[in-house]
Amino acid sequence: MSVSIEHPAEAHTEHPGYAIFIKVWLVLLVLTGCLVGMSHVSQTYAVWGLLTLTPLKAGLVFYFFMHLKYEGPLFKVVVLVTLGTLLIFFALLFSDVAFH
Amino acid sequence: MTTHASTAQPSYLVDTGTRKGLLAWLTTTDHKRIALLYLYAMSMFFLIAMGIGFVMRLVQLTSFQKLITAQTYNALFTVHGVIMIFLFVIPGLSAVFGNFFLPILIGAKDVSFPRLNLASWYFFMAGAILAVLSLFTGGGAPDTGWSFYAPFSLKTGTNVSLAVFAAFVLGFSSMLTGINFITTIHRMRAPGMQWFRMPLFCWAVYSTAWIQILATPIVAITLVLVILERFFGIGVFDPAKGGDPLLYQHLFWIYSHPAVYIMILPAMGAITEIIPTFAKRTIFGYKAIAFSSMAIAGVGSLVWAHHMFTSGMSGMALMLFSLLTMVVAVPSAVKVFNWVGTLYKGSIDFQPPLLFALTFIFLFCIGGLTGVMQGALAVNVHIHDTYFIVGHFHYVMFGGTGMAFFAALLYWFPKMWGKMYSKKAIYASWFPIFIGFNMLYFGMLILGLMGMPRRYYVHLPQFHTMHVVATVGSWFLVLGLLMFFGTLLYAILKGEKAEDNPWGGVTLEWTIPSPPPLENFETIPIVTHGPYEFGAQEGKS
Numbered sequence: 001m002s003v004s005i006e007h008p009a010e011a012h013t014e015h016p017g018y019a020i021f022i023k024v025w026l027v028l029l030v031l032t033g034c035l036v037g038m039s040h041v042s043q044t045y046a047v048w049g050l051l052t053l054t055p056l057k058a059g060l061v062f063y064f065f066m067h068l069k070y071e072g073p074l075f076k077v078v079v080l081v082t083l084g085t086l087l088i089f090f091a092l093l094f095s096d097v098a099f100h
Numbered sequence: 101m102t103t104h105a106s107t108a109q110p111s112y113l114v115d116t117g118t119r120k121g122l123l124a125w126l127t128t129t130d131h132k133r134i135a136l137l138y139l140y141a142m143s144m145f146f147l148i149a150m151g152i153g154f155v156m157r158l159v160q161l162t163s164f165q166k167l168i169t170a171q172t173y174n175a176l177f178t179v180h181g182v183i184m185i186f187l188f189v190i191p192g193l194s195a196v197f198g199n200f201f202l203p204i205l206i207g208a209k210d211v212s213f214p215r216l217n218l219a220s221w222y223f224f225m226a227g228a229i230l231a232v233l234s235l236f237t238g239g240g241a242p243d244t245g246w247s248f249y250a251p252f253s254l255k256t257g258t259n260v261s262l263a264v265f266a267a268f269v270l271g272f273s274s275m276l277t278g279i280n281f282i283t284t285i286h287r288m289r290a291p292g293m294q295w296f297r298m299p300l301f302c303w304a305v306y307s308t309a310w311i312q313i314l315a316t317p318i319v320a321i322t323l324v325l326v327i328l329e330r331f332f333g334i335g336v337f338d339p340a341k342g343g344d345p346l347l348y349q350h351l352f353w354i355y356s357h358p359a360v361y362i363m364i365l366p367a368m369g370a371i372t373e374i375i376p377t378f379a380k381r382t383i384f385g386y387k388a389i390a391f392s393s394m395a396i397a398g399v400g401s402l403v404w405a406h407h408m409f410t411s412g413m414s415g416m417a418l419m420l421f422s423l424l425t426m427v428v429a430v431p432s433a434v435k436v437f438n439w440v441g442t443l444y445k446g447s448i449d450f451q452p453p454l455l456f457a458l459t460f461i462f463l464f465c466i467g468g469l470t471g472v473m474q475g476a477l478a479v480n481v482h483i484h485d486t487y488f489i490v491g492h493f494h495y496v497m498f499g500g501t502g503m504a505f506f507a508a509l510l511y512w513f514p515k516m517w518g519k520m521y522s523k524k525a526i527y528a529s530w531f532p533i534f535i536g537f538n539m540l541y542f543g544m545l546i547l548g549l550m551g552m553p554r555r556y557y558v559h560l561p562q563f564h565t566m567h568v569v570a571t572v573g574s575w576f577l578v579l580g581l582l583m584f585f586g587t588l589l590y591a592i593l594k595g596e597k598a599e600d601n602p603w604g605g606v607t608l609e610w611t612i613p614s615p616p617p618l619e620n621f622e623t624i625p626i627v628t629h630g631p632y633e634f635g636a637q638e639g640k641s
Contacts, residue, residue: 085314088402089318092402092405092417092420092421093350095416095417096405098414098416099414099417100413100414
């Protein structure tokens with residue numbers, strides 16, 4: 001079936017060079033090292049590391065490697081809604097786990 | 101809305117491409133044909149699961165249980181739940197009527213991703229086939245109940261792994277459909293079709309689609325963890341390895357409670373289309389209904405742990421989830437109030453779709469109010485895992501979604517097939533359905549309050565009278581459903597030709613021929629006003 005759809009102008013307006021990818025990759029390596037180090041200190045550190053550094057790492061991947069930085073506001077809002085939902089799920093889950 | 105001349109294009113039911121017959125249907129990317137593919141498959145699954153439910157009631161008719169073994173009974177209630185939930189009510193109105201009418205209602209020629217739409221149906225069928233295969237392969241039909249609770253689902257020798265994988269595949273179908281509908285609504289509305297000019301069914305489908313894409317991945321990952329646990333013993337849900345079975349319950353219900361709203365929101369949307377048409381009045385509180393759909397989707401995603409009030413979770417979580425459960429009743433009540441407000445002083449035309457829509461409101465209210473009862477912690481402790489729960493969710497799922505499905509089918513039937521059914525036969529089928537339904541499920545509510553636990557193969561003598569009442573009710577119900585489906589099947593094959601607009605509806609689907617042409621509109625309509633403006637018809641009684 002032929003459906004005519006007007007495609008919006010390409011949202012990507014700028015493209016990053018390899019230098020930025022390598023810098024982000026190095027930051028990710030450092031953060032991973034921190035996580036591994038914290039997991040050897042104690043379980044509490046490991047949990048807090050996972051809860052803080054892992055989302056930061058995921059954010060960097062979203063922002064640079066998955067090009068969120070170069071997308072329009074609609075995509076950013078959609079991703080924020082999704083992450084916000086996830087955060088609420090976590091908070092409610094912790095209302096059980098943290099008060100056991 | 102702006103109307104336009106009827107088109108010269110052939111009906112979507114006529115093969116116009118190079119492929120003919122079954123092959124043309126199996127390779128179609130037309131949203132209307134895909135909707136019918138869903139409908140035919142789902143109707144078959146519904147009848148199978150209904151038959152299983154019928155057998156389960158027969159088992160309870162006698163306290164001697166000579167019909168089947170206890171293990172078979174466990175398998176039957178699992179399979180009944182899996183089929184009804186995953187293959188009928190979750191895809192339900194969204195896959196059938198959403199697919200068929202969403203593009204038409206917003207003035208589009210198709211959904212945004214037609215090929216992805218067909219892929220969704222194939223995922224649905226693949227999941228269904230895997231679910232059926234799980235009954236006859238490995239260790240036999242799963243015996244865990246449809247919720248696959250750990251740790252039992254990790255230990256049982258039955259074929260849980262394949263059944264869980266089937267649900268995983270079905271989840272893809274649901275997510276892809278959700279993505280398709282959201283994109284369609286955002287990108288393909290006709291000129292002038294502003295957000296608040298969309299028919300409210302579109303708002304309901306839109307809210308549902310957001311739940312589908314936000315919540316389904318969670319259960320998908322959870323089900324993969326169950327498979328990994330069974331094959332590799334990774335220990336996420338196994339307390340012996342530091343895991344937590346309660347975590348499974350949380351993750352399962354984070355999806356599966358919002359799934360209840362995936363089931364009911366499109367149903368509410370369909371009812372919201374039917375009531376103004378047969379009251380010949382504009383809808384009472386358009387924006388309140390639109391926002392209540394979004395509120396149900398939002399708040400409904402935060403109440404999952406009310407399924408776990410007796411699981412031993414923390415007091416803080418108990419209070420929080422009890423409060424949130426009460427809150428979600430508010431937007432649901434807004435809808436009921438607005439439906440009744442629309443009917444008030446309307447010019448009521450008591451046609452079969454309205455009869456089933458009113459049945460929906462009545463039964464859904466019983467389901468909703470018994471739900472609020474369970475939201476209260478002290479009450480919940482006493483009725484948890486009893487027949488009260490079974491009665492409650494059948495009132496919501498069957499009395500709600502099921503009746504709305506029937507109402508929507510009756511409402512849009514002339515448009516979908518271009519044929520009209522026998523109204524007398526439908527009225528006749530309503531009586532056994534309504535009487536049987538209430539005997540069966542109100543009987544279960546009473547049984548639950550008396551203390552009858554759910555999923556038990558046998559029962560104590562004090563419960564027997566109500567079990568007999570419920571079982572006899574199931575016979576009436578099945579009789580009515582067979583009359584209902586038989587009437588519609590006969591109408592598809594030999595029904596009289598229907599008019600383009602038999603009900604006097606004013607939304608866009610009633611401006612095009614019945615059945616609709618392949619691309620719905622010869623020219624895309626220009627929308628100039630809201631969806632429920634009846635003009636001179638309004639207020640006449």
